[in-house]
Every structure is written in structure tokens, then in C-alpha cells.
Amino acid sequence: MSAIASLPLDELLIQHSCVRDFIDSLGLEIQESAEPLGIWLDRLPDEDILDAGMERPQILAHAERLIQEVARMEDGSGAGVASLTLIGGRDKNGTPEQARISVRAGEVLCIVGPTGSGKSRLLADIECLAQGDTPTGRRILIDGAVPDEERRTVLDRKLVAQLSQNMNFVVDLGVRDFIGLHAQCRMVAEPEIMVERVIACANDLTGEKFGPETSVTQLSGGQTRALMIADAALLSASPVVLIDEIENAGVDRRRALELLIGGEKIVFISTHDPLLALRGDRRIVIRNGGIAGILETSPEERENLERIERVDATLMEIRERLRRGLRIESPVRWPQ
Numbered sequence: 001m002s003a004i005a006s007l008p009l010d011e012l013l014i015q016h017s018c019v020r021d022f023i024d025s026l027g028l029e030i031q032e033s034a035e036p037l038g039i040w041l042d043r044l045p046d047e048d049i050l051d052a053g054m055e056r057p058q059i060l061a062h063a064e065r066l067i068q069e070v071a072r073m074e075d076g077s078g079a080g081v082a083s084l085t086l087i088g089g090r091d092k093n094g095t096p097e098q099a100r101i102s103v104r105a106g107e108v109l110c111i112v113g114p115t116g117s118g119k120s121r122l123l124a125d126i127e128c129l130a131q132g133d134t135p136t137g138r139r140i141l142i143d144g145a146v147p148d149e150e151r152r153t154v155l156d157r158k159l160v161a162q163l164s165q166n167m168n169f170v171v172d173l174g175v176r177d178f179i180g181l182h183a184q185c186r187m188v189a190e191p192e193i194m195v196e197r198v199i200a201c202a203n204d205l206t207g208e209k210f211g212p213e214t215s216v217t218q219l220s221g222g223q224t225r226a227l228m229i230a231d232a233a234l235l236s237a238s239p240v241v242l243i244d245e246i247e248n249a250g251v252d253r254r255r256a257l258e259l260l261i262g263g264e265k266i267v268f269i270s271t272h273d274p275l276l277a278l279r280g281d282r283r284i285v286i287r288n289g290g291i292a293g294i295l296e297t298s299p300e301e302r303e304n305l306e307r308i309e310r311v312d313a314t315l316m317e318i319r320e321r322l323r324r325g326l327r328i329e330s331p332v333r334w335p336q
């Protein structure tokens with residue numbers, strides 16, 4: 001029998017408020033008393049248990065796991081990752097990749113390569129913490145060691161968060177309620193303040209602002225992206241973030257990157273955008289499904305990045321004029 005079954009209800013409910021919330025959510029009424037949880041459950045009418053949708057042993061097991069999870073979240077163990085190591089496998093022809101790449105927390109690695117070369121495949125290998133069991137044969141180490149099976153499979157404790165190009169919401173909630181649910185799951189200290197921060201930060205990243213009551217299904221592509229980036233940076237527990245292209249859809253890419261790096265995350269971005277590719281610390285070059293090289297961003301490239309940013313700002317101004325229905329007739333002055 002589960003150890004939790006012999007705990008008196010008053011001790012249990014005072015020390016572990018999550019158990020009260022869980023029992024409430026099953027539609028069962030529970031009150032503090034000296035009666036042990038197991039006996040209280042046995043005394044409940046069978047039809048109440050039927051309505052709750054879980055059998056008695058399942059309720060006990062779930063409550064026990066909940067207590068362990070809350071304790072783990074409170075002490076923060078297992079949350080951080082100091083490094084991720086990618087060990088090469090083989091390209092599409094089966095030729096071995098000569099690569100072993102270690103990435104530290106706070107580093108951004110971009111992934112570049114022609115269409116169909118295998119950029120998304122590399123992101124997918126990282127996402128599933130591959131152990132030679134994907135078509136590429138690559139392996140991923142976390143803090144220098146093979147991650148345990150639980151870290152690979154347990155969804156609510158995922159090491160890796162992925163922001164893909166097309167995100168659709170399956171719930172019709174307002175932005176505040178949606179992010180609020182995530183804050184609740186993460187058990188952050190002051191959920192309301194955190195939710196407001198995430199929304200403000202998303203609005204900072206996108207040109208088109210939205211309110212906390214806006215339904216998530218009404219958000220534009222750029223607004224959705226901005227919200228997910230802000231959520232990943234401020235609220236997500238995952239220390240590794242994978243981004244499949246931050247397209248130009250109204251997201252301030254520079255600030256988005258700064259935000260993610262500030263959170264001491266390990267960030268991989270598949271991109272051809274020079275503003276992102278040259279802002280990263282290193283970039284992995286993919287060819288024919290394999291890692292063909294790793295380029296460190298050079299000082300000359302960083303200088304060029306500043307010029308490219310100025311050109312980008314000029315282009316943004318032109319876009320803004322177009323948006324406002326103005327003409328683009330005066331000669332464009334490109335910055336030096």
C-alpha cells in the first residue's frame with residue numbers, strides 16, 4: 001500500500017496544499033481530520049469514486065507523485081543545464097560526421113544550410129536528446145553525460161522547448177488566462193506579476209501590440225511568435241530552446257535573442273537571417289544531412305553585422321511607410 005495512505009488528513013492537507021487542490025478537482029469534498037487518507041478514500045461511496053474518474057489506488061499514486069513533483073520544483077533540482085554536447089553521426093550518404101560540439105548556457109548557435117539539407121533534422125535530434133536512435137545516428141550529452149530515460153520522456157519536465165514555424169492554439173482563451181495557466185503549472189511565486197511581465201515583454205518584441213484579454217486564437221503569426229518567445233524566456237523551465245526560424249513577421253529578432261540569452265538558456269536557431277546568424281556565437285553549417293563545419297562569428301563579421309543592422313533599419317522604415325499607405329519615391333539613402 002502507498003505510504004501516503006496512512007497520513008492523517010490534517011497533516012497532509014496542511015503540509016501539501018496541492019493534494020487539497022487535486023482532490024477538489026476530482027469533485028470530492030475533503031476536510032481536515034485525524035483520519036488517514038487511505039481510510040477516508042475507502043469510506044467514500046463507490047459512485048463518488050466513479051464520478052471522480054480515477055480508482056482509489058490511482059488517486060493515491062497521483063497524490064504521491066504530485067507531492068514529489070512540488071518538492072522537486074520548490075528545491076529547483078534538475079532545472080539547470082550547464083552544457084549540451086552534440087556528438088556527430090552520419091550524413092545522408094552514411095559518411096561519418098567529424099563533429100563534437102559543446103554548447104554552454106547563455107550561448108546561441110545558429111544552424112545554416114540549403115533547403116532540405118537537414119537543419120530541422122538536427123533540431124529534432126536535439127529535441128529528442130537522440131542516442132544514436134534517429135536516422136542521423138547523432139548523440140546528445142547533457143552536462144557531459146547521457147541523459148537518463150526520464151529526462152528524455154517525461155513531458156512536464158522537458159529539457160528542451162521547441163518553437164516551430166507554424167503554431168496553432170487548440171484552446172480559445174484570453175492571453176492572460178492562457179499564460180496564467182502556464183504560470184500555475186510552473187508554480188511561480190507571483191503568477192499574476194509574471195503573467196503581466198510575459199505579456200509586456202511579448203508586446204515589446206512585436207510591432208503590433210495586443211491586450212491581455214485578446215483571445216490567443218486571434219493573435220497574428222508575429223504576435224504568437226513574440227508571446228511564445230517571451231514565455232520560453234521568462235516562464236519555461238526548459239534550459240534548452242530550439243527555434244525553427246524567427247521570420248520577419250513583426251518580431252524584433254535582436255531583442256528576442258537578447259531576452260533568451262539573458263535567461264541563461266542554450267539556444268539553437270535554424271536561420272538564414274544575417275541579423276540572427278551573425279549575432280550568434282557560432283554557426284553550424286549543414287550539407288547533405290551532415291555537419292559540414294562550425295564557424296565562429298569573426299570580428300569582421302560582427303562589424304558587418306552593425307552595417308547590416310543599419311541597412312535593415314532603413315528597410316524597416318520603408319516597410320513602415322508602405323504599411324501607412326505612403327509612396328516610396330524619394331531616392332533611398334543606404335547607410336554606410
Ligand SMILES: Nc1ncnc2c1ncn2[C@@H]1O[C@H](COP(=O)(O)OP(=O)(O)OP(=O)(O)O)[C@@H](O)[C@H]1O
Nearest residue numbers: 090091092114115116117118119120121135136289
Ligand atoms: N543525416 C541524415 N540521414 C538521413 N536522413 C536525413 C539526414 N539529415 C536529414 N535527413 C532527412 O532529409 C530530409 C530533409 O531534412 P530537413 O527537413 O531537416 O531539411 P531542412 O534543412 O530543415 O529543410 P528546409 O530548409 O526546407 O526546412 C528529412 O526527411 C530528414 O529526415
